Each structure stands twice: as structure tokens, then as C-alpha cells.
Amino acid sequence: GNSVTQMEGPVTLSEEAFLTINCTYTATGYPSLFWYVQYPGEGLQLLLKATKADDKGSNKGFEATYRKETTSFHLEKGSVQVSDSAVYFCALSDPENQGGKLIFGQGTELSVKP
Amino acid sequence: KAGVTQTPRYLIKTRGQQVTLSCSPISGHRSVSWYQQTPGQGLQFLFEYFSETQRNKGNFPGRFSGRQFSNSRSEMNVSTLELGDSALYLCASTGMAGGPNTQYFGPGTRLTVL
Numbered sequence: 463g464n465s466v467t468q469m470e471g472p473v474t475l476s477e478e479a480f481l482t483i484n485c486t487y488t489a490t491g492y493p494s495l496f497w498y499v500q501y502p503g504e505g506l507q508l509l510l511k512a513t514k515a516d517d518k519g520s521n522k523g524f525e526a527t528y529r530k531e532t533t534s535f536h537l538e539k540g541s542v543q544v545s546d547s548a549v550y551f552c553a554l555s556d557p558e559n560q561g562g563k564l565i566f567g568q569g570t571e572l573s574v575k576p
Numbered sequence: 577k578a579g580v581t582q583t584p585r586y587l588i589k590t591r592g593q594q595v596t597l598s599c600s601p602i603s604g605h606r607s608v609s610w611y612q613q614t615p616g617q618g619l620q621f622l623f624e625y626f627s628e629t630q631r632n633k634g635n636f637p638g639r640f641s642g643r644q645f646s647n648s649r650s651e652m653n654v655s656t657l658e659l660g661d662s663a664l665y666l667c668a669s670t671g672m673a674g675g676p677n678t679q680y681f682g683p684g685t686r687l688t689v690l
């Protein structure tokens with residue numbers, strides 16, 4: 463079945479460090495891929511998305527490229543801030559479910575120290 | 577445009593009781609999906625409603641049910657509550673404005689079962 467695997471956390475970085483959170487997926491067909499972020503006590507916020515191979519999603523300095531050949535969608539940011547501390551979720555939209563079902567990775571907690 | 581709203585934000589119930597949670601989607605969105613988030617199981621898909629019909633269903637027991645009204649608002653019900661039902665319940669609405677298959681989440685309802 464379809465699945466998403468993320469690198470385990472927590473990830474602790476110093477401010478202005480480079481961030482990579484790895485995400486790989488297994489899916490039949492051509493899923494859309496997403497990164498969501500969750501701050502403490504809140505719901506999920508859409509960070510970025512990509513809908514086809516080689517698409518690059520970007521938002522607020524974060525980027526991820528849809529790599530079909532490696533079935534990956536790694537999240538990167540060149541210089542993290544303390545305010546980026548949160549839990550990040552990689553997800554795919556099951557292509558067999560008309561977009562109504564997201565399959566999530568287990569989440570990666572990021573802590574950025576000043 | 578107002579985002580996805582969920583009520584109530586917090587609930588405390590005892591085992592054996594039932595509970596109803598409400599979700600109002602973004603105006604114009606016709607699809608509402610529900611997810612359960614727990615520390616142990618992560619984010620799991622419950623079900624999706626589109627135009628008042630359940631379109632997709634996850635692997636949860638029949639104690640979990642939902643419905644959608646003609647104005648796209650949705651409710652989910654959990655009967656005969658168990659301790660393991662304690663979780664953050666998130667709903668998300670999907671529309672075309674953000675691109676197909678893009679889900680926008682509400683803040684969640686935190687359910688505690690004692």
C-alpha cells in the first residue's frame with residue numbers, strides 16, 4: 463500500500479544552520495506530495511506542495527523537489543530560525559482517493575536554538 | 577476568507593459516553609476529511625465526505641461515524657468512548673482554489689477520555 467517514511471527526530475539545530483528533513487514515499491500512480499507544519503497546540507499548516515515529478519514547492523524559505531526516480535520529497539531550508547521550531551509532516555495524496563485522503567509520515571520534530 | 581473551524585476545541589468525557597465534534601470547511605469547499613492524531617499512531621485518516629456522501633473511509637471501528645450537511649459542514653461522532661480514543665481530532669477541507677487535492681486543516685478538537 464501507499465506509505466510515507468520520514469527521518470526520525472528530534473532534530474536540533476543552531477540558528478542559521480542548514481536544514482534537511484528526508485522524506486521517501488511508496489505509491490502506485492502519481493501522488494501529489496505535501497509538507498505540513500504543526501506548531502504546539504495547533505492544527506496543521508500547509509507549508510508547500512508539488513503535484514508532479516520534478517516540481518519544486520517553495521514557501522517561507524523552505525523548498526522540496528518531487529523526485530520520482532528516488533521516490534523522495536526532502537525538505538530543505540538554507541538558514542533556520544528559532545521560529546521554525548515545530549513538527550514537520552510529509553504527506554502524499556492517495557491518487558486512488560480523489561484527493562480526500564492524505565497519508566502522513568510520522569513527523570519530524572525540529573528544535574532551533576539561538 | 578475564513579479558515580476551517582472546529583468546535584469545541586477541548587472536550588473531556590468518560591468511558592462509555594459518546595461525543596460529537598463539528599467542522600465548518602472553508603467557504604466553497606465541498607470535501608471534508610477527518611483525521612485522528614495520537615503520539616503512538618501519528619496521523620490516521622478516519623473518513624472523507626463529499627457532497628453529503630462518504631467517499632473514503634479509513635480503518636476505524638464502526639464506533640466512529642460521520643456525516644455532512646448540505647452546507648458542507650461536517651460532524652463526526654464517537655460512541656462508547658474508550659480510553660484509547662483520547663486524541664487530537666483534525667478536520668480538513670479540500671477545494672480547487674489551492675490546487676486539486678490540497679487540504680487545509682482546522683485547529684483540531686482535543687478529546688480526553690477519562
